[in-house]
Amino acid sequence: MPYKFTFDLSRIPRFFFTELTKVGYQKGMHKKVGRAVHEIIKRFKIQEATGLNLSDAVLLLEDLIEIQARNLLEREKFVQTSKRALFLPHCSRKHMDNRCKAVFNPSIPSYICAHCSPDCLVNKAVSLAEKKGYDIYILPGGSCVPKILQTRHYEGVVGVACGEETKLGGKTLKGTGIVGQAVPLIKNGCANTSFNIETLLDIL
Numbered sequence: 001m002p003y004k005f006t007f008d009l010s011r012i013p014r015f016f017f018t019e020l021t022k023v024g025y026q027k028g029m030h031k032k033v034g035r036a037v038h039e040i041i042k043r044f045k046i047q048e049a050t051g052l053n054l055s056d057a058v059l060l061l062e063d064l065i066e067i068q069a070r071n072l073l074e075r076e077k078f079v080q081t082s083k084r085a086l087f088l089p090h091c092s093r094k095h096m097d098n099r100c101k102a103v104f105n106p107s108i109p110s111y112i113c114a115h116c117s118p119d120c121l122v123n124k125a126v127s128l129a130e131k132k133g134y135d136i137y138i139l140p141g142g143s144c145v146p147k148i149l150q151t152r153h154y155e156g157v158v159g160v161a162c163g164e165e166t167k168l169g170g171k172t173l174k175g176t177g178i179v180g181q182a183v184p185l186i187k188n189g190c191a192n193t194s195f196n197i198e199t200l201l202d203i204l
């Protein structure tokens with residue numbers, strides 16, 4: 001399910017995410033984190049850069065902090081996993097129409113990237129993850145995840161998605177014993193979205 005607002009953090013320096021990681025460490029100290037969120041919004045001029053109102057900016061940053069905190073908590077277990085999958089969102093493909101030559105296989109269900117555009121973010125992510133031995137899925141929606149996890153048995157999964165989909169993914173993994181890591185979208189909108197490829201590489 002997408003946010004009710006659109007955002008684009010792609011012009012915000014990557015240092016912003018380092019700051020979020022620090023705040024992620026502090027999670028649980030709610031008052032301090034609440035103050036830190038407002039400070040980060042001010043310091044990185046998030047409202048000016050994105051046009052978001054304060055409450056949407058707070059919601060977005062709280063979700064990003066939640067993702068960082070969960071990644072940190074699960075990291076040690078994740079690095080010990082060997083059979084892994086990468087879930088990529090179809091909305092980060094360079095093209096959402098028939099210029100994308102990916103073939104959709106409904107029995108998986110996943111798109112299979114045909115590597116038609118060297119500058120396509122999904123193509124870059126697929127190439128990186130293939131080298132690292134991941135099984136890769138390009139999903140039309142988070143609802144595909146349970147079916148894949150039931151039929152293939154993974155120890156670790158990495159999911160790239162917007163904050164709301166990531167939260168749903170976290171719920172899907174709960175109680176399965178599968179260890180998750182997430183890479184948040186830095187631009188949402190369900191088409192032409194983007195994520196940071198260096199962040200993905202660090203997580204993989």
Ligand code: SF4
Nearest residue numbers: 100102113114116120
């Ligand atoms: S590189 Fe892959 S995902 Fe990107 S547009 Fe081409 S087939 Fe689609």
Ligand code: SF4
Nearest residue numbers: 001002089091162190
């Ligand atoms: S932004 Fe992408 S990942 Fe998020 S709900 Fe829309 S299509 Fe799914």
